[in-house]
Amino acid sequence: MDFLKSGLKTVLGAPEPGQQPSGADTVERLVERVNNSTLLEDRRDACRALKAMSRKYRVEVGAQGMHTLQQCLELDRADNETINYCLDTLNNIMSPTQFEEEEENPNVPMNIGEQFTEMFIKNHQNIQLVLDLLDEYDFRVRFSAVQLLTSLLTNRTKDIQEIILVKPMGVSKMMDLLADTREVIRNETLLLLIKLTKGNANIQKIVAFENAFDRLFEIVSSEGYSDGGIIVEDCLLLMLNLLKNNSSNINFFKEGSFIQKMLPMFNTPDEEEVGWSPQKVSNVHCMLQIVRTLVSPSNSAQIISSCQKIMKNCGLLDSLCNILMASGVPADILTETINAVGEGVRGEAAAQRALGAVLAPSNPPRPAIVVLLMSMVNEKQPFSLRCAVLYCFQCYLYHNETSQASLVQTLLPSSTDVSSLTSGQLLCGGLFSSDVLSNWFSSVALMHALIDNNAQKEQLLRVLLATNIGSSPVSLLHQCTVLLQQSTKLQSKVALLMLLSQWMSNCPPAVSAFLRAPGAVGYLVTQTCSNEHDENEYLLQGMSAFLLAICIHFNDDSVDNYSKDSLKQLLVKRIGMETFSAKLSEVSRHEAYSRAAKHPQLKVKAASDILIDYEFCKLFKGLESVLIQSLTVVQTNGDTEEDTESLAQYKSLIRQQDARLHELLQQLAAETQRGHKLQAALTDATSENSRLKDENTLLKAQLSTAASIQPAPSVDANIQLEYQQKVSALTDEVNRLSAVNHAANEELARTKKDQDDLLELLADQDSKLNEYKMRLLSLGQPVEEDLPTEAEQSLA
Missing domain, CATH: 1.25.10.10 (Leucine-rich Repeat Variant)
Known part of the structure; x- marks a missing residue:
């Protein structure tokens, strides 16, 4: 701590006697030094000091220094040390977690990192600057750039995904880092790619075609397959992201012979002696999920069948059955293996026959199916295991x-x-x-x-x-x-x-x-x-x-x-x-x-x-x-006079209801169009309101900084007055737009209520029409389908 104080004194100079500069004062002076210093060494020292203060004074550093730090990334690109300080400072500002130094400060919002992230990514060029820094081989720069991208993705996943998707070579730059010989960077890149690929099919395809599966299996192999550490689990989680609900990547995985490469993951010799460590349980569980993703019933029948055939032919199904019948297997692994075996044979006759032929190592040997059913009807077995056995048995019988x-x-x-x-x-x-x-x-x-x-x-x-x-x-x-x-x-x-x-x-x-x-x-x-x-x-x-x-x-x-x-x-x-x-x-x-x-x-x-x-x-x-x-086909012997009169009344009512239905549909269409216009106006007002709130936040932070500085010749009262006027004007504008928003919201709510009332009327009309139809049918009369059909088509 004394070293930090002495460093700040070197950068800022000693304070005047009797004066203790506030945090906001110090931040402002550091930002000013970064902006105005002509010597690289001075800017570097100021950036280092900002990094030191960014954990405790996150709001002040973010509000006053974000723009300056962005400029440093662009202008001081040649100096790796300065760039590293800037990246670390930005990462602290946008960290999704709260720092220990902030816990005693009630004025720091819980989502402050997300708020600063939103401001940072409004200019897409900022993301490009960080992506370009991945090309730097310097360890500190590359590592800090990866960490910053990870924080950004944590805070605003979908927004960052869409920005990176349109950036040239954006995904390729990240994929290249998997080949970095420095394991720390490679491991951090895995975490980055897990967040990047979650729920985005387009990015998943790009990553897969950048040889992701080859690289991931190389890492898994070098780490020792299922006996490896948490890096194996990270690789498998990334594979899972790439394959889940992505038929294109599943086909690529299948045709690239990667199913066969999973086999060593399930080689578990003599587990009674070796045992199952918690990490091994996690690794095997992830691999079982990958197996199930390939043969999930939600996939197309062609994909499922071809994957099942490969699994049987390469011996993967046999390995799963070995785990099924092995002793000492943890309950959750056994449950997931039963599920995986079930989906591995579901609807595939050859695989179903293979499962039916598996014998449990008992005396005398019993079919594995019988042993599984004994567990299913045993109320002492875990509930999840019994459910898994039922599902496996259903898969064994499916279409067979x-x-x-x-x-x-x-x-x-x-x-x-x-x-x-x-x-x-x-x-x-x-x-x-x-x-x-x-x-x-x-x-x-x-x-x-x-x-x-x-x-x-x-x-x-x-x-x-x-x-x-x-x-x-x-x-x-x-x-x-x-x-x-x-x-x-x-x-x-x-x-x-x-x-x-x-x-x-x-x-x-x-x-x-x-x-x-x-x-x-x-x-x-x-x-x-x-x-x-x-x-x-x-x-x-x-x-x-x-x-x-x-x-x-x-x-x-x-x-x-x-x-x-x-x-x-x-x-x-x-x-x-x-x-x-x-x-x-x-x-x-x-x-x-x-x-x-x-x-x-x-x-x-x-x-x-x-x-x-x-x-x-x-x-x-x-x-x-x-x-x-x-x-509803009821035989009748003919209509009475009363029935005939009732029929005429029903038909008349149907025609009246049909006309009323048309009228209500026209009203609904008009109200819907009106609602769309109001929604568009509300969206524009909300967007403008958001922009002004961001400016207001920054100016308030700057004003509080100016107000917290002790009276000194360097503080100009006119500047402070100007800040106050700007904040006041922006506050008035924000209040005005908020009022407009509230007018617009009330009008939209009224319109939606009108639409709901109309829909209730339509539903009531439709119910009555169906009731009349049923009465006609019960009387043995043909229903004139042309009466409600036109209205139903209009409603559709």
């Missing part, structure tokens, strides 16, 4: 009739050895377990064996279960129906409804077997008619209505008491078509449905959140409109 048939076969009577536990037996045990999660997992797993496979649906009808000693065995479907009626747990009910819906859709024999079960139809009608007002109860009512509709639509009239027509009449009399349609629509409105429909993998935070499966969402979406259309 052979593996689906194999599972069902394990439930049928067989002459083979019955002493060994089978996958089917495990699922039946879980289905009838007292553990609710085992019920849900087992029901969903069985459901996936029946998807798009009517042959196995009929085969599963042959499965018989022994219930009590001496009693006749009952069918699996019959027992599921009994369980559905007896269960008191929400998750068990939902799981059984999903299983039965999948089983009975497109399978009349299964529908007939269900209809013969005592109380089955009565239960569905009672559930659908229930008036419980709870979100989950609404879901149960809707799923019951869905299963009841399946019983009607896929009914082959083989059960005398429950023919298709008699069930339709029962539905109309006991429930009513309007109520039935409303109940059915509740399924897709449920939050669990929306969450499950997004991705094949079950993604929930807690066990209590498990309700609906992805494949059930697909089934429901595909059948909902078909079932409603089927049920």
Whole structure:
């Protein structure tokens, strides 16, 4: 500290007796010395002093010295030491974190670094200056330039990405630093590139085609693959950024034979002796995420299939299966490996066969699939692990009739050895377990064996279960129906409804077997008619209505008491078509449905959140409109005079509503145009307001600096007065623009309210039109589609 004080004395000169200069005073004098000194040494010393003060007096240095520091970067380019001081000072000014020296100062805003960043990047040439400095080989300059770019990206990621994207060779300059032999610079560049590539597909492509994957694998190899340090993790995080949601880079990765280069990452010999360090866990976890990114179900089918084939052929799938069956593997790595194996075989028959042939190192050896299912139905296993096993098993069955048939076969009577536990037996045990999660997992797993496979649906009808000693065995479907009626747990009910819906859709024999079960139809009608007002109860009512509709639509009239027509009449009399349609629509409105429909993998935070499966969402979406259309076709023997009069009234009302709809649409269009104009005016005013606020901030800082300086000949009262006048004028202008903004905001709010009111009216009109249509349909009359069609097209 004494050295710093003596250095400041050298630069500024000793203060007059009895006077102690303030921080703002010192900063101002240093900035003035940088601006006015003709000797390079003096400017360098002043820059060094500014750097020393920039942590404690960040606001003062930033407000008064930012422009001067920018000029130094341009004019003193030949002096590396001065440039280094400038870069470090700017980095301190725009640091995204708070310094210890600032913690006691309540006047420093938490986001001050972001505010200064916004001012710095308004002139895009400033970014170009920093990018050009990456060409300097001097360690201090290059390292400080990388750190400054990292801080800028942290504060204003999207803005900096867009600026760098249009700068010539901007990305190339950064990529060249990965080849720097000085590891500190290389490592800092990795952090910079991770921030640069996040969420920007264009930059991701440029980085990938700058040989990023080659360079990253070279670093990973030199660092020792999965046994390496945090640098390996940084390289893998950068790879992940480049590949996630970027099909172009995935193709480039695949065609460049980089999948094969991942293999050494999963060579984990004798882990019981070596162990898994926390860093190794992180490294392998990152690599597993890369594997999953390549074969994610969100990719195109062509990309997934080709990546899966390469993984199987190069031995990567085998390495993953080895980790799956190894002992001593950490739980989170085992969970992610199970997920990765599942997506590695999903829909790829050869890979699915390979997984089915894997044996666990037990005595006697058991299929890996059976060992995994034992974990799934074991309530003592971690929840995330059980979810991963279900997903892997679903992937194993996906679009594979052979593996689906194999599972069902394990439930049928067989002459083979019955002493060994089978996958089917495990699922039946879980289905009838007292553990609710085992019920849900087992029901969903069985459901996936029946998807798009009517042959196995009929085969599963042959499965018989022994219930009590001496009693006749009952069918699996019959027992599921009994369980559905007896269960008191929400998750068990939902799981059984999903299983039965999948089983009975497109399978009349299964529908007939269900209809013969005592109380089955009565239960569905009672559930659908229930008036419980709870979100989950609404879901149960809707799923019951869905299963009841399946019983009607896929009914082959083989059960005398429950023919298709008699069930339709029962539905109309006991429930009513309007109520039935409303109940059915509740399924897709449920939050669990929306969450499950997004991705094949079950993604929930807690066990209590498990309700609906992805494949059930697909089934429901595909059948909902078909079932409603089927049920609304009601046979009539002719219209009465009263019916005819009602029809005429309905048609007249439809025409009136259609005319009103047109009128409302025209009003909405006019209000929308008006809203756009107001929004444009508001945007212009906001932009001008922001510019004036920046100028105001700088002038206020300069004024506070001038005011804090002790009275001395160097302070001119006129200058101070001029500052005050400028600040006052700018404050008045800012207040004026703020008032204009507030006028504009109120007008925009009124316009938006008018638009919302119009939209509510339109929705009401549309609802009434649909209601009239349904009434016409229920009376057996054709609906004149041309009446609402024109309005609907206008609305669209």
